[in-house]
Amino acid sequence: MTAIPEEVLGLRVEVVRSIRRSAALHIIGSDLQVRVPEHVGDERVAAFLTKKRPWIRSKVAEIQRIPPHRPKELVSGESFPYLGRHYRLKVQEGHQVGVCLSGGYLKATIRPTEQGEHRTLRIQQYLQNWYRSRALERLQEKTNRYAQQIGVSPAGVSVRNFRSRWGSCDKRGQVVFNWNIIKAPHSIVDYVVIHELCHLIHPNHSRDFWQVVSRHDAAYPEHRQWLKERGEGLL
Known part of the structure; x- marks a missing residue:
């Protein structure tokens, strides 16, 4: 049986299985997140990574062209x-x-x-x-507002320091956000809130899910792309 590699081209591989119909790749920071349906086994995940290796190589090249992020010195003026x-x-x-x-x-x-x-x-x-x-204060406000607009009732809202995701929504309806998202512009924060709340309707990333997202954030493709290109700078 083929094992899933721990890393590909210097990116740490993280496999996320959920109720979804297709596989997708996302590069978040130094992590390569592989999102697949729950029933997909390790061998198919490994084959998917092999097939997508040219795409991963091109994305790694793009990342390497970006100037390295300088750590903060935490002094006045920064x-x-x-x-x-x-x-x-x-x-x-x-x-x-x-x-x-x-x-x-x-x-x-x-x-x-x-x-x-x-x-x-x-x-x-x-x-x-x-x-x-x-983050907790503003995300609770936004969640309450968009929940009413979308017509859902989350069980609770909290914040965490996720390494490679901006939010999650479990089967109990608990919505958790990465507190670093509060550094982003309002439109990006709104997109993340809408995204997670729409999982209360469709717990996957199917076409139906994205249709619901688009009804409440028509510019969501641009907001997704913003996070892919600039999200690492928030972490």
């Missing part, structure tokens, strides 16, 4: 995205620690005693906490 806009970070010392959006800046307040590497890690923690909090 730019951070939130709902499509960029805000400068302002690091200040004080005892009311945390991050807030004020006066057009993302203000990170840390204790004067925190210095060096510990200072950097603390700023990173505060920023992540702020993003997660804002």
Whole structure:
């Protein structure tokens, strides 16, 4: 029996089986996500990867032409995205620690005693906490609004730090979003919300599913492409 390779052309292979009719490939960050119907075995997945190798090679070449993402130093003046806009970070010392959006800046307040590497890690923690909090708040608002428009009732909304997906919807109706999506423009966030809510009607990526998505986001192909090309920069 042919085993599924752990990686292809430097991309880590992740197989996602779900209720769908056809196979599809998605490159998310350094992961090659293979989405297949539940009944498809490992041998057919491996054969699909072999068949798609030219396509994967061309996509890897495209990725390699993109300038490498520089890690943040977490110092004053750096730019951070939130709902499509960029805000400068302002690091200040004080005892009311945390991050807030004020006066057009993302203000990170840390204790004067925190210095060096510990200072950097603390700023990173505060920023992540702020993003997660804002993500949950705004995604709940958007989910409530679009659920009413689509005519569905999700069982709950939460956020997580997914490595290679922007959201998920399980059989119980629980919708989970990648909190990093809150960095994207409103239209992209809306698309992800609509996408997951439509899975409450069609738990697959069939033609019927995309027809429902298109009724609530006519520009969804452009929004999907935006995530494929620029989504890695949000992670």
